[in-house]
Every structure is written in structure tokens, then in C-alpha cells.
Amino acid sequence: MQSSELDYKKFLQILNRRKELFVVLALLIMTAVTIVSFVLPKKFEAKSTVFIEKNVISELVKGLTVTPSMEDTIKVLTYAITSRTLLAKVADSTDMNLAAKSGADSEELVKRIQKNIDVQVKDKNLFIISYKDSNPKIAQDFVNTLVRLYIEENTSSKRGESYDATKFLSEQISTFKAKLDKAQDEVNAYKRDKGTAISIDEGKLYQDINASQQKLIDLELRRRQLEGMRHVTKTTSDPLRSKLLALQKQLHELQAQYTDSYPEVLTVKGEIESIKEQMKAAGGGQTFDSNELAKVDSEIAAIRASEDGLRRNIASNQALLRNIPAARAELDKLELERNNQKNIYDQLFARHGQSEVSKQMEVQDKSTTFRIVDPATLPTAPISPNRLAIMMMGIIGGLAGSFGILLLLEQMDTSVKDARSVKGFGVPILAIIPHMLDPQEVALQHKRAKRLFTLGGVYFLFLLCFPVMELLGLNYVDTMMSYISPASIVQDVKGHLR
Secondary structure, three states, rough: OHHHHHHHHHHHHHHHOOOHHHHHHHHHHHHHHHHHHHHHOOOEEEEEEEEEEEEEHHHOOOOOOOOOOOOHHHHHHHHHHOOOOHHHHHHOOOOOOOOOOOOHHHHHHHHHHHHHHHEOOOOOOEEEEEEEEEEEEHHHHHHHHHHHHHHHHHHHHHHHHHHHHHHHHHHHHHHHHHHHHHHHHEEEEEEEEHEEEEHHHHHHHHHHHHHHHHHHHHHHHHHHHHHHHHHHHOOOOOOHHHHHHHHHHHHHHHHHOOOOHHHHHHHHHHHHHHHHHHHHHHOOOOEEEHHHHHHHHHHHHHHHHHHHHHHHHHHHHHHHHHHHHHHHHHHHHHHHHHHHHHHHHHHHHHHHHHHHHHOOOOOOOOOOEEEEOOOOOOOOOEEOOOHHHHHHHHHHHHHHHHHHHHHHHHHHHHOOOOOHHHHHHHHOOOOOOOOOOOOHHHHHHHHHHHHHHHHHHHHHHHHHHHHHHHHOOOHHHHHHHHHHHHHHHHHHHHHHHH
């Protein structure tokens, strides 16, 4: 605490001893900072506000058209508006690249523009484009030109994309229509070739085969009966022979329906054997009846023909049954290919309709549009440097800097200033000679200090006029500097020479 108090008093002594120098240094620093604040290059900022408006028709045809979402539009906008190509075009339009003599200069210009441009998105459908430049007119023209070119290029680009998309879809529709027709022709041709195997009902085919097989069995039985009858068919005048033939016929009919152990079959067999015994005992001769035999042969031949037909039918149906799985698998493959082509064709056709609607919306500007809410105006005040802040900092810095210089000078001054300094050397103090002031010299110093402080105060008030003017927006200094700027002087000289 005591040390801090001593330091405080020490600082006051230094300040008191060098107060004239403190005032001069502080005013010099304040003056330098004030001059620097006016010399620093000024930057003006121009802004333009653009609203991304979504047409009512867009909502009405939602789902029927293919339009980018608002989020995608904003995302693309941020990158597209600061693209190198677009900025180069804007620089050409605003003659900003007149000083560029090579590609490197143009590249440097684009980089500088990208550094000074700013795009801010607000509320998802409002964005602000700002640009900073030392020339307010250039800043204004740059922003307005940039917004105009971006809107024009965006509109042109979207129209081009719609036309290209429609053209591409039309080409693809023609291609896939040809593929679909080819696939359909292959399916039709295959159905014509394999129509029986494809369309037939397997269950009915099984039933048909079984029925044919059963019919074949019946015919075979009937044929065997007739073949048996053929051997016994003969004519005779003997009543026993006639009865025998009748019984044999009855026996064959019964055997076709019943087994040999059936009672009636056994009875008929017994009667047949009895008649045969009677005929053998009578010793009668026998002759064949040619008419009856021919009738039996004719029926046997008809049955054989029917059997052959049934066998061919059964074989054909069995072969058909074996070919059905392969034929249907091949048909499924062809139909799958046809359906795939048709699915793609239908999707392309539907997208083509959407593309047509989208194209018409782009042509008639019925989709998303950009509306310039606030075009860039000529900025009247620079945004940098912040002179008011710099000058206020200069006042504070002048006081602090001046005091710092005093401390530095005090540190550089190695002369003994008081008894405590001598004690630090470890030598005894024999006597202290007080500082004797000359009244006339003191009066002269007071007079000079008073005059200096008065002038300093007046000059300080003069310096305060600059931040006040800056605060009030008065640009008298800028106007005066514009008259005495080197460019203005050169322009005046050229005017006089002409």
C-alpha cells in the first residue's frame, strides 16, 4: 500500500515536472491520430434487398411440375452470386477491370471483389447483397449490376434447363417406345408359337389324359371280347350251337362287368360246359358264319383305330404337359422385360408432361421470381474508417501515450533527483542542498506554462471539433481534402492547360 502511494506520488511529480512536455506530446499524438483518421482510405457500402417470390401458380401445380425448393434456391444463390464467372461479367459491365492489363490482374480483381461482397439470407426468402468500395458510385453500380445479371442469368438458366430436360425426355420416350414395341412383338410372337402350352389348363389336361387312358382301357377290353367272340363265331343249324353262341356272348358281357367268381358268370360257364358236352356227345359238325365274322372283324378294326387315336392324344397331351413349365417361364421372362420397358416408358411419359408444364411456367415467368425490394442507392457516408471511434481513441491514446513517453524519458534520465535515490547506492548522505528557485524565473515559467496551457486548451477544443463534426455528419473536412487531393490538383492543371 505504501509502495503504491509512493509510486502514485512519483508519477504526479513526474507529471508536474514535465507538464508542458506532457501537454505538447498529448496534443501531437491526438493531432496525428486525427489526421490519420482522415487520411485512411474510406470505404462505402451499397446494399440491395431482393425477395424470392413464389408464384401462386407454383402452389396450384405443386406435384405436377418439377421445380427446385426454396432451400435449394437459396443454397445455390449464395454460391452462384459470388461465382468467379458472374463477378467477372459484373466487373466488365461496370468497367472495373479497365486497369487490369493481364489475367493475373483480373484474377486479383475478382478476389478483391469476393472479399468485399457479402450475401445475407433472411427469413429463407429474402437476401441482402452488399458491396464495399472506396468509390460510392462504383459500389452502387456494382450491386445493382450484380443483382440484375444474376436474375437474368438465373431466369435464362432455368429456361435452358427446362428446355434441355424436355428435349431429353422426348428423346428417351422415343427410345423406350421402340424398346417397348419390340418387347411386345416378342411376347406376341411367342404366344402365337407356344399359345397351346401357355393357355391350356394343366388340371383339365390331366383330366383329359386320365379320361383318355380310361377310355383306352375300355376299348382294349372290348377288343379282347370281340377277338374271343371271333374264334367262336360260326353258324350252325344245331340249336345247341346257337344256344352255345348266345351263352358265350352273355359270358363275355358278364366278364366285362364282373369277375370270374361272380355267381351269374359261374352259372353261364356251367351251362356252356353242359352244352359243349351235349354237342360232343351228339358229334355234330360246325361251320363258320362269314357274315358274322366280318362284322366282328370290322368292329375290332374300328376299336383298334380308336385306340391308336387315343394313344396319340395321350402322348401329345403328356408332351404338352412336360413343355408347359418351360414355355410359361420363357413367357414370364419376356413379359417381365416388356413390363420393365413399359414402366420406364410410363414414368418418362409422366415426367415429360411435368416437364412441359414446368417449361411453360419458366417461359411465362410463373415459377419462382426475384423481386428487387430495395435497389442499391448511392451511399452518402463511409462505413469505414470509423473516424469518431478513432479520434476518441486518439484522445485517450494521446494522454496515455504522452504519459508513457514521460515515463520512458524519466527512465532514461540517470541523474540523481532526490535523497532516496542516493540511499540506493549505499553511500552516506552528508548534506541536502534545497532547490533554490528564482522568483523571476518562477514567474516566467508560470507565465509560459499558462500561455502554453491556454493554447493547448484552445487547440484541444479545436481537435474536439472534428469528432463533433463526424458525429453530426458534417463532411467539411472531406470536401476540403477533395479540393487539395493530388488527383484534383492534376485535374485542375490539365483543365488550365487545355
